[in-house]
Amino acid sequence: MPDGVIFRESEPERGDELLEQIGLSREAAKHIGIYARRAFNNTSPMEPISAPGVNAWNKGTEALRNTLVPREGWKVGRNLGIESAVNHEKKLQLIYQNVRRACTFSDPQPLSPRGSVSRRMINDGTSDMFGSAPLDDLRPKELSYTVWLVCVCHVNDNLSVEVSRPKRFDGAWYDGFHERIFIIDSPLEELLAQTSPTTPEPVESNDPDIYDVDVTPKSFPA
Template sequence: MPALFISNPIEIDHRLSDLGWTRKEMLEIIDAMVSARYSCTENDPTSAPGWMAWKEGTRRMRELGRRHGFENSDEDQIPWLCDTSRGRRFSVANTNDATGHEHRLPQNRNRKGAATDRVVAENEAMLFNEAELPEMVKPLNVARPNPGMVQSWYLCVNADGDSVTAELSCPVAIEGGYFVGFHERIVLIAPGEDGPDVTKLTDGDPGAEDFDIPVSKKS
């Protein structure tokens, strides 16, 4: 079944509100991720841009979400922000240039492990009626008032040169550690739209210079 693809601005705002967010908050998280990625230079480790984007996106999502009463969780070593009362949780992911395209499916840039396989399996299981639920699917153990399955959402962000696209999406299929199917996709920055206004540092920029630390000898 094709994913529900939401790209109309009014529908986007309504759906985000249903999930406990505003578009402004989502854009703040995206801005944090893109700014962190572009703060890296060629002298950083090759993994730094992705890691920095993931780290800063996680931090900003948690800062904003906790204002709504959401809670931090590191269930299965994945950094989540949980709306335990409604059985939802959110995380961030660096994704490829298919992000935001209606007729393409975004994929995570780095291969996910068994924990994400379980997350996606649980999302998929929520599409079944209880009688149709596959026996192999076991709900994750996430603290919440009533035991049960939790719907997991990823803020997918692609930043490639001057192009930024983003969507909040619920994956329901994964193969070889990469997302291959979604139940719902909410477009936040579509292809061709303006993304965050950030400047990419190069090693010649003042912000990328090394700092000399004065050292004095003890007398």
């Protein structure tokens, strides 16, 4: 049974405060979900059976980065092969995640089991959301950063999006969340009619890390 704090759409004030601290607006999170869902829906039936989820993950990650990276302090992150947006000043990482459910009483869960890399990324983060790692911490600095997930559900006819902070877990699935911020759970058709299919322009950056891809063996993100 979930024991984290849930901030629902109907009572957004505290959730909005957290989003402001993170640097992600409610409207931006909604548009990340819409952009990913368009990619999911537009998958050709001739593509492999895993293509809808893969396409949604690709475009959801793109939209997340196009939203955050142009802002001060944010960069493309791919530490240990995990694709994210990272803020070294705030010591935060945001990761796009396809999930089986969102904005329900039950915790969101990914479409496929989490591997050791994802588990380490979340478990090694500091328990204080904006705390600092010890001075003698020799791990890659991103491993001491708090992880938030932009969770998007593509299972039903609604678009369901939440921004949530997972707790430490030992197995292949998330084992609870500290906070869950419900962004939207509305009929997809209405949302698509209200919004443009575009996402912010591709990020232009002189940061070599954007193109310096360190390939490591791991399971493909869901």
